[in-house]
Amino acid sequence: MLKIYEYKNISSKEALEKSLAKHHITHYELVYNEYGKPYLKDNAVYFNISHTKNIIVVAVSDKEVGVDIQYKCYKPRVKDKYFTKEEKAYIDNSLDKEDAFTAIWVKKEAYLKMLGQGLSYGLNNVDTIKLDISVTNNEDLYMAICLKNS
Template structure:
């Protein structure tokens, strides 16, 4: 079964015509959970015992499915990018929980919402991505007051009422992408850095520089906002549909 499924994965990947991963591009795989078949559990052999144990702790079926789908597709794609059988791939974590490959030129990062995951890959460049749904149930005023800089709070406050929620998410994904790129998790206070310029007046697709890092917008869907942070002022973002793999 494992050999047959691996051959099928390789066949499907060739159909997609992925192309090579270069220093100046990022491959971003979109996982729409509504497109993932229930037979995803057929490929659980790709996960290690710790991953299976974590998956079994999810009480909600959609949480379980989204977790195993993301991890399985991650293993399949890692096999492609580093040319190694998925079930032999060992992932490590830094002290803040960011996963990585040891002694390898391939970097990856994951983000997810309730209905979609992103898995992105780069060559020789550390980076971070974040994805959020446009729908936000949080009290944006309280959250921004607690975690955002004064510049960001003022900017959100000056947006039209129907843009405030989107403005909050816009800042949030940028902050998350930055701290994920650094690999520091929430040990870095979110109000210790700005993700918009002093001159910015509206929500835009502009890039933004923080020290050596650059924030770029992601083009995911009309229902999501996303950002990537990488040490490159210009980067080619190439998108793929992960549902075509399995």
């Protein structure tokens, strides 16, 4: 099971409440792992939240899940420091560098958020070229979703 809910101009807390209510979860307590990833206490439903500007996306699943959204952009210094040799080559050889950069960024983030370790895992320890994570985009807004064992 995987459901994605998108909201505009509301807080992360409100977005989570609305999303969980659709799964009949109205009373819940959050617990956090050592890296700060939130989970529902005593509940087998997983969730993950991403926001950019005024958009919030909530992914709800029965598996560990990570989601990331980002408006199309290109940050050369971030590429140089945090991307693998293969990822850098992919971007450098792309005609649309913003498209290539943003797609790789959301995949990296979604994967790290699924793992629940955040940046401490090391962005350049994730080679998205080898990961089968799909990226969708609605005009300039890109989104990647990563489920455990996917």
